[in-house]
Amino acid sequence: MLRLMASMRFREDFHVRVSMTVNGRNVSGEVEGRTLLVEFLREGLHLTGTHVGCDTSQCGACTVHVDGMQVKACSMFAAEADGAQVATIEGVAANDGTLSAIQQAFQDHHGLQCGFCTPGMVMAAASLLKANPKPTEHEVREHLEGNICRCTGYHNIVKAIMAASGQEMPALAAE
Ligand code: FES
Ligand code: FES
Numbered sequence: 283m284l285r286l287m288a289s290m291r292f293r294e295d296f297h298v299r300v301s302m303t304v305n306g307r308n309v310s311g312e313v314e315g316r317t318l319l320v321e322f323l324r325e326g327l328h329l330t331g332t333h334v335g336c337d338t339s340q341c342g343a344c345t346v347h348v349d350g351m352q353v354k355a356c357s358m359f360a361a362e363a364d365g366a367q368v369a370t371i372e373g374v375a376a377n378d379g380t381l382s383a384i385q386q387a388f389q390d391h392h393g394l395q396c397g398f399c400t401p402g403m404v405m406a407a408a409s410l411l412k413a414n415p416k417p418t419e420h421e422v423r424e425h426l427e428g429n430i431c432r433c434t435g436y437h438n439i440v441k442a443i444m445a446a447s448g449q450e451m452p453a454l455a456a457e
Pocket of ligand 1: 333334335336337338339340341342343344345354355356357
């Protein structure tokens with residue numbers, strides 16, 4: 283048992299240097315081996331737009347893109363993202379502050395209330411529309427399965443994503 287505890291202690295104290303590109307900027311830092319990507323983003327880089335809403339990898343508030351793939355940043359070690367291209371909500375709007383089409387659609391269609399889930403929702407929506415530019419309402423709802431919103435009832439989020447895809451609102455079913 284003492285040996286096991288000693289080896290666990292070793293792993294906790296283990297540090298590793300990580301380098302990655304975040305929103306087009308080269309960054310690096312020294313992290314504990316157990317540091318999650320979301321911790322590195324929020325605490326190491328102060329990119330606090332990526333939220334933490336659970337400790338069970340269920341809420342999706344921490345959704346980012348890693349090498350173009352939608353990822354829950356709480357389910358990945360920072361060290362696993364070494365060398366990767368990471369995109370967070372801070373990199374979605376243009377440099378002059380102009381919102382992306384998805385962000386604008388969330389604003390126009392009241393796709394947020396408290397906004398806590400919104401960064402994750404926007405990153406998830408961006409991933410969906412990249413792979414499937416004209417999703418059906420069902421596909422949008424299915425894609426958002428891993429993103430929880432406590433406020434909106436989802437309907438306006440779905441409307442916003444459909445609008446961002448250039449599709450008509452009347453096609454949407456009632457809540
Ligand atoms: S904080 Fe990552 S899924 Fe909830
Ligand atoms: S807008 Fe509040 S949790 Fe989604």
